[in-house]
Amino acid sequence: MIMVVLILARIVAGHRHEALVAKRRHFLSLLLGDGSEEELAQLSQESPRLLGELSLELIQLVRGEERDQFIATATRLGIDAELRRRLIKGATRTRITAAEVLGDFPDDHSAAALEAALDDRSPDVRLAAALALAHSNRAPPVGLLVERLRLGTSERSLLITSLLADIARERQAEVRALIDDPAVPPPVKAAAIEALGATGDYSLVPVVNALALAADPSGEELPRYLRVLGNFQHPAGTPAVTKYLASPTWYVRAAAAEAAGKICLYELSYKLLAMLDDGDWWVRFRAGEALVRLGEPGRRLLGETARCGTERARDAARLTLAEQGVPA
Amino acid sequence: MMDIEWSGWAVASAEIIALVVIGTGLLQIGFYIVQLGFAGLSLAQRPPVVRSSQLWQRYAEQAPPIAVLAPAFNEEVTIVESVNSLLALHYPDFEVIVINDGSKDGTLARLLGHFGLERVDRYHDLTVQHQPIRGLYASPRLPRLLVVDKENGGKSDALNAGINVARSPLFCSIDADSLLESDALIRAVRPFVEEPEKMVAVGGTIRLANGSHIAAGRVTSVRLPTNFLALVQIMEYLRAFLMARLALSRMQVLTVISGAFGLFRRRLALEVGGYSHGTVGEDMELVVKLHRHMRDLKQEYRIEFIPEPVCWTEAPEDLTILGRQRSRWQRGALETFAKHRDMLFNPRYGRIGFIGFGQVMIVDVMGPVVEVVGYALVPLLWAVGLLAVEYLLAFLAITFTFGIFVSVATLILEEFELRRFPRASDLIILTAVAIVENFGYRQLSNLWRIWGMFQFFRKKQGWGTMTRKGFTSAEPSPPART
Numbered sequence: 001m002i003m004v005v006l007i008l009a010r011i012v013a014g015h016r017h018e019a020l021v022a023k024r025r026h027f028l029s030l031l032l033g034d035g036s037e038e039e040l041a042q043l044s045q046e047s048p049r050l051l052g053e054l055s056l057e058l059i060q061l062v063r064g065e066e067r068d069q070f071i072a073t074a075t076r077l078g079i080d081a082e083l084r085r086r087l088i089k090g091a092t093r094t095r096i097t098a099a100e101v102l103g104d105f106p107d108d109h110s111a112a113a114l115e116a117a118l119d120d121r122s123p124d125v126r127l128a129a130a131l132a133l134a135h136s137n138r139a140p141p142v143g144l145l146v147e148r149l150r151l152g153t154s155e156r157s158l159l160i161t162s163l164l165a166d167i168a169r170e171r172q173a174e175v176r177a178l179i180d181d182p183a184v185p186p187p188v189k190a191a192a193i194e195a196l197g198a199t200g201d202y203s204l205v206p207v208v209n210a211l212a213l214a215a216d217p218s219g220e221e222l223p224r225y226l227r228v229l230g231n232f233q234h235p236a237g238t239p240a241v242t243k244y245l246a247s248p249t250w251y252v253r254a255a256a257a258e259a260a261g262k263i264c265l266y267e268l269s270y271k272l273l274a275m276l277d278d279g280d281w282w283v284r285f286r287a288g289e290a291l292v293r294l295g296e297p298g299r300r301l302l303g304e305t306a307r308c309g310t311e312r313a314r315d316a317a318r319l320t321l322a323e324q325g326v327p328a
Numbered sequence: 329m330m331d332i333e334w335s336g337w338a339v340a341s342a343e344i345i346a347l348v349v350i351g352t353g354l355l356q357i358g359f360y361i362v363q364l365g366f367a368g369l370s371l372a373q374r375p376p377v378v379r380s381s382q383l384w385q386r387y388a389e390q391a392p393p394i395a396v397l398a399p400a401f402n403e404e405v406t407i408v409e410s411v412n413s414l415l416a417l418h419y420p421d422f423e424v425i426v427i428n429d430g431s432k433d434g435t436l437a438r439l440l441g442h443f444g445l446e447r448v449d450r451y452h453d454l455t456v457q458h459q460p461i462r463g464l465y466a467s468p469r470l471p472r473l474l475v476v477d478k479e480n481g482g483k484s485d486a487l488n489a490g491i492n493v494a495r496s497p498l499f500c501s502i503d504a505d506s507l508l509e510s511d512a513l514i515r516a517v518r519p520f521v522e523e524p525e526k527m528v529a530v531g532g533t534i535r536l537a538n539g540s541h542i543a544a545g546r547v548t549s550v551r552l553p554t555n556f557l558a559l560v561q562i563m564e565y566l567r568a569f570l571m572a573r574l575a576l577s578r579m580q581v582l583t584v585i586s587g588a589f590g591l592f593r594r595r596l597a598l599e600v601g602g603y604s605h606g607t608v609g610e611d612m613e614l615v616v617k618l619h620r621h622m623r624d625l626k627q628e629y630r631i632e633f634i635p636e637p638v639c640w641t642e643a644p645e646d647l648t649i650l651g652r653q654r655s656r657w658q659r660g661a662l663e664t665f666a667k668h669r670d671m672l673f674n675p676r677y678g679r680i681g682f683i684g685f686g687q688v689m690i691v692d693v694m695g696p697v698v699e700v701v702g703y704a705l706v707p708l709l710w711a712v713g714l715l716a717v718e719y720l721l722a723f724l725a726i727t728f729t730f731g732i733f734v735s736v737a738t739l740i741l742e743e744f745e746l747r748r749f750p751r752a753s754d755l756i757i758l759t760a761v762a763i764v765e766n767f768g769y770r771q772l773s774n775l776w777r778i779w780g781m782f783q784f785f786r787k788k789q790g791w792g793t794m795t796r797k798g799f800t801s802a803e804p805s806p807p808a809r810t
Binding site for chain 2: 002003006007010011013014060061091092093100124156157158159161162165220251281282284285288315316319320322323
């Protein structure tokens with residue numbers, strides 16, 4: 001019986017489809033600037049849903065002045081109010097989309113609605129609202145976000161890094177304060193460090209170095225700290241990198257070797273060379289890569305190992321050089 | 329009806345057998361109803377099915393690199409189109425690793441010639457076992473493509489070589505003759521971004537391309553096939569993916585991620601020794617090994633199925649080939665079940681031991697036997713006067729009505745939540761198929777599964793000869809299991 005109803009509904013929908021496509025095309029041209037205010041207002045009363053959907057699609061597709069124009073039109077048509085309604089009353093997926101799009105509306109009502117959504121029952125909606133606020137530079141204080149979204153405890157998504165990076169664009173000090181706060185969970189600290197890593201602020205290097213030295217030796221955060229130190233390419237990261245080249249955990253050793261290469265720590269050449277005989281492939285691979293990054297001295301050491309190292313080290317050295325097009 | 333005086337023990341035995349048949353049937357029915365509930369809940373609460381551009385905006389920055397592993401054996405005719413389609417995937421950071429598994433035709437030559445590849449050296453892992461690699465080929469013009477040429481060892485062996493050569497934290501195993509939707513990777517990676525520390529593996533939906541229009545390695549227009557066997561398989565795939573896997577994933581007891589499309593954490597796949605050799609159900613076995621490994625480590629983890637990422641494959645349209653495929657799937661399930669039987673109802677393995685393995689036991693191990701025994705026993709008991717006609721009719725009515733109910737309920741879920749079949753006529757045809765398949769095809773399918781059990785007990789190895797039409801031309805290759 002339900003199937004019969006569904007099939008009938010589909011037949012009706014099928015008949016209406018072509019009319020809908022034509023209507024969509026017409027609305028699109030009006031929204032793209034071919035229609036008068038009166039026409040748009042009339043259509044928004046006739047088919048508010050279709051006009052709403054189309055506006056949202058366009059807002060998400062374009063950038064710059066055109067987007068501002070669509071947002072202005074959508075606001076006049078009351079679409080922001082509809083989105084705010086959906087953000088409260090919709091299903092989870094509807095609320096997420098509403099939050100994402102509302103971030104583009106600059107008015108205070110939308111910002112207030114998004115802030116209220118930070119306490120939504122769904123963690124996905126909470127994070128979407130936070131991302132939308134951060135993207136439009138309207139995020140509440142970072143400390144408050146960490147608490148309300150339970151960042152680093154129940155919410156451990158990689159999107160935390162995107163969130164903090166968006167906030168750090170305008171409020172770097174606030175994100176940096178997370179690193180120094182002992183109450184902030186380690187995953188948030190790691191995300192904050194990654195977010196700030198892109199800023200090129202070398203004053204962070206000693207801070208990250210100290211955090212790495214104090215981190216749980218087998219924790220998930222430690223490789224992230226080491227990678228950031230590598231990306232800074234600053235010698236102030238040497239103590240942590242040196243310490244963790246001898247870590248009992250393979251992925252920490254691999255991350256330290258990678259960082260040593262990126263920072264060009266020549267003094268660690270022989271340690272890296274010894275790592276070509278490591279029991280774990282990733283460590284051998286990263287050590288070889290790091291030696292190549294050291295330039296001529298590193299390549300010379302690789303060449304020597306390729307000739308007279310242990311079998312495992314020989315293979316690592318020979319193939320690393322071969323990948324670089326350098327004969328062993 | 330014969331008028332025979334049956335001794336007490338014969339009657340008692342018949343009653344016990346009948347009770348086992350009815351009990352198992354009820355258990356299956358109960359489990360299907362639970363699955364339907366969970367599938368409906370999961371679909372209703374899934375994240376929005378948004379446009380690729382939105383997904384890109386949301387996840388691209390944090391999406392980890394992926395190595396797409398495509399094993400190829402004698403794929404000369406379609407390999408170039410398949411690789412072109414893979415290279416056109418929309419994902420921020422990926423590489424395509426084609427593993428030529430000792431093809432006897434011109435697969436390698438076609439790849440090298442068309443893409444202008446040259447022999448290269450690349451330092452790679454040797455953690456998992458596979459047949460020797462004869463050479464690696466790449467071109468600076470196509471930095472995303474790497475071809476591994478190795479000696480023949482089968483699909484699992486080829487995938488193991490791919491895992492060793494891959495350098496990304498995630499790998500995606502696919503069939504070289506399947507077609508991935510261009511945004512399949514960015515959709516599938518979502519759980520790895522959202523729960524990076526727990527996520528172990530993610531499976532996506534496989535759909536049948538029989539009847540659909542395909543151009544340049546993409547399904548351009550979804551159509552139903554005209555072949556009855558292909559139509560029935562569309563219903564089977566709907567039930568398998570939209571109901572069973574979605575529900576099992578929701579319960580966190582998923583035991584199969586299809587070999588045609590699955591995303592795995594490379595490090596963990598290496599820790600469990602990669603794909604096992606000497607089994608035809610290597611995809612199921614890898615997932616079970618991952619469950620076991622994570623439970624043994626006492627670590628929180630998740631293995632998910634998500635309905636959106638779509639991989640298109642071709643279903644057999646010939647009874648012999650289909651029968652061979654189904655008996656092989658059955659054999660694969662039994663091999664995995666037997667190998668890991670200590671997990672069944674073992675408290676150490678929690679819900680995967682009780683619900684996941686319990687489901688495999690009821691549906692895959694006991695299901696076909698009980699159903700066939702039921703079909704044979706009921707008329708037999710009736711013939712010797714131990715069963716009333718009303719019971720016979722009631723048994724058949726329940727069996728068929730429930731079979732139809734499950735299929736139609738899956739179709740309803742499809743129509744409400746996904747609406748992937750474009751025309752109303754598709755729904756009419758599929759509804760008819762949901763009814764018709766119960767009379768003949770269902771029984772035949774059980775016989776194929778019984779044959780698979782027989783092969784398992786005879787310890788038969790190998791895939792048997794499989795023939796595929798190919799999306800564009802005739803082609804031999806093993807099909808995807810569901």
